[in-house]
Amino acid sequence: MILFREPGRTNTKKTLEIAIEKARSLPSRKLLIASATGYSAKMALEMAKDLKLIVVTHHTGFEEPDTQEFDENTRRLLKEKGHEVLTATHALSAGERCLRKKFGGIYPLEIIANTLRMFSEGVKVAVEISLMAADAGLVRTTELVVACGGTESGLDSAVVIKPANSSNLFDLRIVEILCMPSNI
Numbered sequence: 001m002i003l004f005r006e007p008g009r010t011n012t013k014k015t016l017e018i019a020i021e022k023a024r025s026l027p028s029r030k031l032l033i034a035s036a037t038g039y040s041a042k043m044a045l046e047m048a049k050d051l052k053l054i055v056v057t058h059h060t061g062f063e064e065p066d067t068q069e070f071d072e073n074t075r076r077l078l079k080e081k082g083h084e085v086l087t088a089t090h091a092l093s094a095g096e097r098c099l100r101k102k103f104g105g106i107y108p109l110e111i112i113a114n115t116l117r118m119f120s121e122g123v124k125v126a127v128e129i130s131l132m133a134a135d136a137g138l139v140r141t142t143e144l145v146v147a148c149g150g151t152e153s154g155l156d157s158a159v160v161i162k163p164a165n166s167s168n169l170f171d172l173r174i175v176e177i178l179c180m181p182s183n184i
Contacts, residue, residue, distance in 0.1 A: 009154025038074035122157025125149025
């Protein structure tokens with residue numbers, strides 16, 4: 001496992017190098033990438049030509065109502081090359097975030113998300129996009145995949161995961177942490 005000194009975008013290329021090497025060794029040959037704007041997705045597209053990419057974006061309205069942050073040209077290019085782009089409600093936050101904003105307090109999925117953040121924001125994101133991809137039928141719950149997430153922008157964490165559907169969240173397994181920020 002590699003620990004980065006700082007979280008964030010500066011680790012994107014190295015995170016992808018580590019993740020791609022591992023994904024190439026797995027039977028599924030699938031690489032899940034979180035990408036809000038398309039920056040990480042474009043880099044992965046250039047670096048992982050022989051893998052199946054599944055790019056998970058923020059849901060529409062994440063930053064402001066009715067607005068999608070992900071670059072439409074990048075979405076089109078990924079699809080033309082046979083990759084998947086998933087835009088869906090966040091598995092560990094969307095509904096509960098609404099309740100917290102409206103009524104205060106904290107709710108079970110937010111507790112799980114914050115527990116995962118004890119490793120890193122990117123590890124939380126990797127788990128979340130794995131749930132979302134399984135719910136969309138883009139990964140199977142019986143296969144191992146590599147999932148990448150990050151802190152604010154870019155990628156800084158990569159994990160090998162056995163996905164689960166969100167209705168069976170506790171069946172998900174983090175098999176190996178490949179890289180993440182040191183959190184010190």
